Amino acid sequence: MKVFKGAALFDGTGSPVQPDAAVVVDGDRIVEVGPAAATPHPPGAEVIDLSGTTLLPGLIDCHDHLGHTGYGLMDRWELDAPPSLRHLRVAQTLSDVLDMGYTSVRDAAGLDAGFKEAVDEGLIPGPRLTLSLSLISPTGGLADLKSPSGHCCPGPPNISLPSGMVDGPDAVRAKVREVVRMGAGVIKCATTGGASSRPGHGPFDREFTRQEMQALVEESHAQGRRVMCHALGGPGLRLALEVGVDSIEHGTHLTQDPDLIPMMADKGVFYVPTLLVYVYHRENILPHVKARARALHFHHLESVRKALDAGVTVVAGTDAGGWGHPPNAGELRCMVEEAGMTPAQALVAGTRAAAQCLGHEADLGVVEKGKLADLVAVEGDPLTDINVLLDRDRIKMVVKGGRVHSRRP
Ligand SMILES: [Zn+2]
DSSP states (O other): OEEEEEEEEOOSSSOOOEEEEEEEEETTEEEEEEEGGGSOOOTTOEEEEOTTEEEEEOEEEEEEOTTOOOSSHHHHTTOSSOHHHHHHHHHHHHHHHHHTTEEEEEEOSSOOHHHHHHHHHTSSOOOEEEEOOSEEBOTTSTTOOOOTTSOOOSSOSOTTSOOOBOOSHHHHHHHHHHHHHTTOSEEEEESBOOTTSOTTOOTTOBOSOHHHHHHHHHHHHHTTOEEEEEEOSHHHHHHHHHHTOSEEEEOTTTTSSTTHHHHHHHHTOEEEOOHHHHHHHTTOSSHHHHHHHHHHHHHHHHHHHHHHHTTOOBOOOOOBBBTBOOOTTHHHHHHHHTTOOOHHHHHHHTTHHHHHHHTOTTTSSSOOTTSBOOEEEEESOTTTOGGGGGOGGGEEEEEETTEEEEEOO
16 A cells, blocks of 8 residues: 655545645546545555645646657658658657656557557556557548658558548448557547648538448447547538537537537537647648648637537646657647636646546546556646646656556655
8 A cells, every 4th residue: 555645635526625635546547635634644655745846647648649750751661761760760759758647648640559559568668558559530631641742652551550541331330440459449430621730621621421431430439439520610510510520520510610619619629629730730830730720820729718618628638749759748838828728727627527438437637536647746836837737847747557667866
């Protein structure tokens, strides 16, 4: 047994911080939470003094690309390095992400099932992973990796990641079954282009027909998998909501029609705005990407504010990978500094709300009796300065499943 004692506790529910708390852990679970003075130490328990820190639930990023290293074709086709070197780099990224207090990550395409198994076996350190493996889109959509010259990747970039490019409802069903067979815990698809997609296919251009999307959602749910859908605006955004996806990724133009946000709130669709990736895109060297990112910025922030006001659950996700792997808490900073969320709202978006989006709220996302002991202790007060979570030196301790992963003096 372990007793984590003396920290100010933010439990992830949004309740006020409890000063001088104690969290008692037995094995991988929390068995008691309360004021340190009133929570007895079980005999023989190891007592860990966390005075001067704020203790949070392990942080969760619901949209990362841990296996990606860039947007260029050399990276997308995995031609830039031997597979062994790429894999070792990914292992380093997984370790770094955990080190920064992120104990769970939903990967939004590009990471194969071997990494999850390696983490689960204890072979390499890393966050708990929920994988989508491949993004599913039609020909010409985001999963179409053909080069502008018309050349194709000389071979499958990675045989453990099936091509996600598929057309027609029956083929879409088969593709969902294939990615599930290969280890997908969530289904990732796209119904629109994006800021970084090729010229001529942007945020308002639709991917997939209604019949294809109905088949995708029905088959995913039949397989017990949720659907995370890249959708920015235009008819593809509406289609995604109408056919019943579980989360909207990016959702930069949710305010385009007055019924979209109420529909999200009614259906309980999660909103993962991924503000941080657009900070990068607004300075992108490709003129069409920069122009799109700048044009959508106002609508994106307006979408976040109106969604929150309407009671939509907003969830943190960085969409990192294509532009490197900065600290994942950069998304929480954007939520506060750009979108005007309170630090407490941003922290809930990266803990309890994110666990709900994963469907793992019974085990993760809050510090309470019965939950898995995923914890992060940070020096300072993230409720007054969210930036403390971006400073590696301030992340004093990370615990995953009751095991202390890292500890800094
Ligand atoms: Zn993404």
